[in-house]
Amino acid sequence: MHFKKTGFACLLLVLVSFITIPAYALDDGVENLRRTGKAFASVARQVSPSVVFIQVESKASATSITQFPTPFGDQWPFADDFFKRFFGDEFPGSPRSDRPQGERRSLGQGSGFVFLSKDGLLSDKVYILTNNHVVENAEKIRVQFQDGSEYSAKITGRDPQSDVAVIEIKAGGLPALTLADSSELEVGEWVVAIGNPFGLSHTLTVGVVSATGRTSVGINDYEDFIQTDAAINPGNSGGPLANLDGNVVGMNTAIFSRSGGYMGIGFAIPSNLLKAIANQLIEQGEVTRGYLGIVIQQLTPELAQSFNIESGQGILVAQVSEDSPAQKAGLHQGDVIVAFAGEPVKDIGGFRNRVSLTPPGMQEQLTILRDGKRKILNVTIGKLSQDKPIVQGPAQSAEEIGLTVQTLTRQLAEQFDAEPGEGVVVTQVRPGSISARAGIEPGAVILQVNRKAVKSADEFQRAVEESIRGKRVLLLIRQGGMQRYVSLGW
Known part of the structure; x- marks a missing residue:
């Protein structure tokens, strides 16, 4: 009987334990959420005083309003709705029947944040970072801080290629935000976006870093985006994306959207890129970019196989410009760049x-693979400046890859800006063929087959026939003034 009572008591203790543990766990969970909320509130208190609401007045011609390009091309049926820029309700390209013809006044809006404060003998200056597309056509700019104070601003410098701009106001004692090292940002970290979506001043949204290093989105010429699921909406553009320390890791720039509103994917320019560009804009009023003089392409697994190297090792040099820094350093077409500096x-x-x-004039090291051997080249970086129907005739058809080509006669060479005997011109591409799927179009000039120059349609045909057994051929083509390698397998 004593054993039964003892056993019952033990069983009761175990049951009580199972019942009470979830209660403790629930209390801990609520407390954790409370601490997380306090952390977000702390970021808001720290960052918001340095965030500004930007109002822009500009002239715009009705005929000059165009749709913003999308990064996904025409294959998306809803492409025209992607990446609405953040000018409130006035999205460029939006159809409106009530717009008057000719010149008109337009009001735009966006966000920004204090990047740098300078105290001077005669006057104080505050520099504010924002997006170029917010202020590029501005005639009048006004900024408003969280405390309601307003200032007239002027443009210090703009860089359309990265969509970064710096504006300045005459003021003193305004706190500048600290830019974090964005290279240390990790996927999954909490981030806070602060701005003025739809004109609602100093709105905070929270999310995580979804991805980093997004470089082929198609919004700007120079990209290295942070992707986040923190809600970003029209009007957020130019506002800061901050970490839990209250430091800026990026500047909100664009959204992925079907309707112009939040769809769970936003993009921000990383702070390291922002800092490099902003400093040049403040010091010089423009951005000076380095230049090598090469055309490069991603080294796909198919191309890597054709060059007999491991996939994922660097990028492929498709073209080297005459008298360029790259040519002077000894870089060749077909080299694979595996390291820079x-x-x-x-x-x-x-x-x-x-x-x-x-910076132009600086010497850096390029590590390359050439014919499977590693080499190091010293290159002096240059300065980047600002800066056609098919004729019928004898042709050869390569049915395996779906191409018909023709020898480059003098007349054809002039037409396609080439030299006679320098490659063959594509006169026909069979729809649905591997060449068509690779993006080769009529008018493209094929310079090499399997890294050997071809001078006639007959040479091209023989070179392709030699590749039939291996069922793979590597082509070097010039199309649209650019050269690139294409690896075709069948």
Whole structure:
């Protein structure tokens, strides 16, 4: 009987334990959420005083209003609705029947944040970061802080290629936000977006970093976006994306949307890129970019196989410009760049950004693979300046890859800006063929087959026939003034 009572008591204790543990866990969970909420509130208190609401007045011609391009091309049926820029209700390209013809006044809006404060003997200056597309056509700019104070602003400098702009106001004692090292940002970190969506001043939204290093989105010429699911809406553009320390990791720039509103994907320019560009805009009024003089393309698994190297090793040099820094350094077409300035090269966008932000005149090292051997080249970075029907005739058809080509006669060479005997011109591409799927179009000039120059349609045909057994051929083509390698397998 004593055993039964003891056993019953133990069983009762175990049951009580199982019942009470969830209550403790629930209390801990609520407390954790409470602490998380306090952390967000702390970020808001720290960051909001330095965030501004930007109002822009500009002239716009009815005939000049165009749709913003989308990064996904025409294959998306809702492409015209993607990436609405953040000018409140006045989205460029939106059809409106009540717009008067000719010149008109327009009001736009966006966000920004204090990047730098300078105290001077005669006057104080405050520099504010925002997006170029917010202020690019501005005639009058006014900024409003959280405390209601307003200032007239003027443009310090703009960089349309990265969509970054700096504006300035005459004021003193305004706090500047600290820019964090965005290279240390990790996927999954909490971030806070603050701005003025739809004109609602100093709105805070919260999310996580969904991805980093987005370089082929198609919004700007130079991209290295942070992707986040923090809600970003029209009017947020130019506002800060902050971490839980209250430091800026990026500037909100664009959204992925079917309707112009929040769809769970937003993009921000990382703080490291912002800092490099903003400093140049403040000091020089413009951005000076580095230049190598090469055309590069991603090294796909098919191309890597054709070049007999491992996939994921760098990027491929498709073309080297005459008398360019790259040519002077000894870089060749077909080289694979695996490192720049001692850092690995993994994608085109990241490499392009790093070269562009290298000051002209600086010497850097390029590590390349050439014919399977590793070489190091010293290159002096240059300065980036600002800066056609098919004729019928004898042709050869390569049925395996779906191409018909023709020898470049003198007349054809003039037409396609080539030299006679320098490659063959594509006169026909069979719909649905592997060549068509690879993007080869009539008018493209094929310069090499399997890294060997071809001078006639007959040479091209023989070279392709030699590849039939391996069922793979590597072509070097010139199309639209650019050269690139194409690996075709069947």
